[in-house]
Amino acid sequence: MRIKSVVHNVVQKSDGASRPFLGLEDIESGTGRLLVKDLPFKAAEDSICHGPGDVLFSKLRPYLAKSYLPSANGTGTGELLVLRPNAEVNAKFLLYVTLSHPWVAWANTTAYGTKMPRTSWELVGDYRTWLPPLEEQRRIADFLDAETARIDRLAAARDAQLSALEERELAVIGHMLSGGATSQGGRATDWPWLPYIPANWSIGPVYAYYSTVLGKMLNPERASGEKLRPYLRNANVHWYEINTADMASMHFEANEVRRYSVAPGDLLVCEGGAGVAEAAVWDGRIEECYFQKSLHRVRRSSEVPVEWLMYWLRFAKACGVFDASGNLATIPHLTGEQLRQCRIPIPHDGQRLIRETSRRIGDMAKAGTLLNRAQKTLSERRQALITAAVTGQFDVSTASGRNVTDGVTA
Known part of the structure; x- marks a missing residue:
């Protein structure tokens, strides 16, 4: 039978009172579980109301299979469908239906839009289910x-x-990075996350040991021109590895080849986004390859290998060193100047x-x-x-x- 014959889509707008508010980011994909212990209280007039016995399903990006069965009254984002089963349907059974492959496939098939696909009750309500x-x-x-x-x-x-x-x-x-040094015979660094290094090591800024360049800025004409070449962006770079399965192309002038090309042994560092500071070494798998402004290219200009900086970035980020950098209210950034000024331990071996x-x-x-x-x-x-x-x-x-x-x- 069609799901809309036994389930109703309830659209009750909030009156603006402060209630537990459910956002899409609070729901785990594919499990029906909350990702937070306690929902925040919000007074959002454009939110929708729901209660015990309702099943909530995300109409935005339905392929993520975000479903939830609330145990108390609350409000949620308007991107949720509030599905209220009639007396013939068990709410928990309905929750599992919305987590099943056929339902998710149907919701995704009926979705409209490319970058932000959405389904609707008018479309997904025609889903046929065994009851x-x-x-x-x-x-x-x-x-x-x-x-x-x-x-x-x-x-x-x-x-x-x-x-x-x-x-x-x-x-x-x-x-x-610490050389195994301790307070006994080690050199104090004044870094709480890496307090000691060997006494015979030094500390210096990145610019003293490496050269760094930010990639080419995208422009409307990037997809046209005679010299279209593949380039790397931050989506390609992860810790210790570079994924070239999804590469874009852009035009590079002859005078840009040296500045924006990558060579084997170059370290590529993400400049911004969720993966800020993630870094990997380019292995030269593509003969002529370039990099875009979302990446820093780091080249060795001393005896210190680029892998040393890669591991330092990995450890520093995990320790929260970059948490106060950039504009964290929107997207964090590791600017070229910030990267060059970072002080790192310098080993002898x-x-x-x-x-x-x-x-x-x-x-x-x-x-x-x-x-x-x-x-x-x-x-x-x-x-x-x-x-x-x-x-x-x-x-x-x-x-x-x-x-x-x-x-x-x-």
Whole structure:
């Protein structure tokens, strides 16, 4: 049957009173869980009201599968559909329907717009769903509560392992940057996050050891011209790696080649955005490649390898060194001048330290890849289980107590 025959879309505007406010950023994709412990109280006149028994689904970017079942009255962003089931529908069962693959696929198919796709009740309400008797809906919802909780416990254990790996990675980098120095015989730095370095090391600004250049600014004519060449932007650069699967092209004049091209061994550093300060070394996989203004190109001009600065940036960002830089009210930035003025420890045997650190981080990266792969598999199994249960692919009364996630397909 069509979902709109048993579910109503409630559009009740807030009266402006201060109530718990739900934003899209508060909902975890694909799970129906909140990402915050307590919702903030807001008095937003353009918000919509909801209550216990309503199922909320994001009409903005529906492919993210953001659904939530509130336990109390509140308000939320107008980007949420408030779905109120009638007496024939169990609210928890409806929540799982909106998390299932067919629903999300339908919502995404009916979405309009490219950069900010949205669906609407008029469109998504035509979704056809299997609706068993109410008691069977309750059994399915209870079954999914138990099974998804088991999967979530496994995912939480994987998350803890990934967090431990990251902590270990930072500990290895911190040990390298400090040279293992302590207050006993070490040199004080006045940095609370890296308090001591060996007494025979020095400290100096980035500009004394590297040359830095900001990339070419985009312009309306960038996609035209005779010399269209691929360029890197901050979306391509992540910690220790550069992804060239999605490259854009821009025109570069002959006199811009030297300034804006990248060569093997160059360090590329993100200038702004969520990935500010993320850095990786270019390996020359594209013979003629350039970089855009969202990136800094750092070249070695001394005996200190660029990898040393890359690891320093990784450790410094994790320690909050850049939190007070730029305009954090909008998008954080690491300007060229800020980067050049950063003071870093200077070792006497940086190349040896980097080789050892890179090897250890590489081993941890392999372990992290396996854990992330396991997380993805768990997420896929969770979604497949929900889909199979709410579409009647198996009988939950006989499935309880066994590992039904094995072999389940969406």
